[in-house]
């Protein structure tokens with residue numbers, strides 16, 4: 286039997302009230318609810334407050350460069366696509382520095398659950414506007430308000446035919462845990478946008494703001510998450526109100542099924558083979 290105490294890591298350095306705490310707790314609950322032991326899962330992250338999350342859990346992890354999380358996570362699928370693979374990061378890490386990797390992970394469809402903590406600001410570097418900041422958002426580096434448009438991750442994911450797209454927020458723990466569990470058990474790239482407050486640098490998009498504007502798409506009985514056009518329309522909703530829940534799901538072949546070298550099982554389960562590279566090197570002369 287596994288309990289949340291099995292995932293207990295070192296003390297956090299987040300600000301009191303930060304939404305990252307709810308995500309950390311929710312993730313432990315999601316894993317325990319699925320009876321996944323710490324040794325059965327591997328975490329990947331980059332840089333940022335959100336990206337520190339795996340450091341605060343007792344787990345297998347790789348904490349690498351800013352924005353490159355999905356590169357390591359995808360690479361690890363080649364070595365062992367049978368282990369649960371979870372990637373986490375903030376909106377800057379995922380959509381600015383890591384923007385191109387987000388697009389190509391969707392395209393390749395590796396079996397990764399990707400949880401992006403979206404606080405609409407760069408928390409770790411002290412409050413600059415991020416790609417998901419709303420236009421007009423005032424920060425130290427945008428004193429007259431952010432003048433760029435808002436990157437809409439869910440709409441981009443649906444447009445690229447991601448195999449799983451969901452949204453939740455940290456003010457609804459049960460909903461967040463449910464979305465996490467659905468993503469972890471989904472086979473393929475499962476993206477969950479988790480709206481969270483940054484109590485220190487974002488005084489606009491607070492927990493109250495998310496609670497007041499969000500509505501659960503599950504309450505719409507006719508909504509079909511396999512209807513891509515309907516999902517795209519839903520993903521575009523933002524200013525007045527925005528949907529949470531499973532926005533989109535597509536039948537896609539998963540990366541490990543498309544790569545011939547992985548047809549015989551994960552590489553780590555096969556005997557190590559040392560190839561003689563000398564003929565190859567000779568061919569370059």
Ligand SMILES: Cc1ncc(C[n+]2csc(CCOP(=O)(O)OP(=O)(O)O)c2C)c(N)n1
Pocket residue numbers: 332333334335336351374375376377378379382402404406407408409410415
């Ligand atoms: C290549 C690179 N560019 C910029 C930075 C500086 N940097 C570190 S964290 C960060 C922003 C993190 O914001 P976000 O991913 O939204 O996470 P949060 O801290 O808000 O959770 C930036 C710009 C860096 N470490 N490496």
Ligand code: SF4
Pocket residue numbers: 298299300302303304305334404408409482483484485486
């Ligand atoms: S700065 Fe913001 S994101 Fe970072 S720990 Fe504090 S509240 Fe959380």
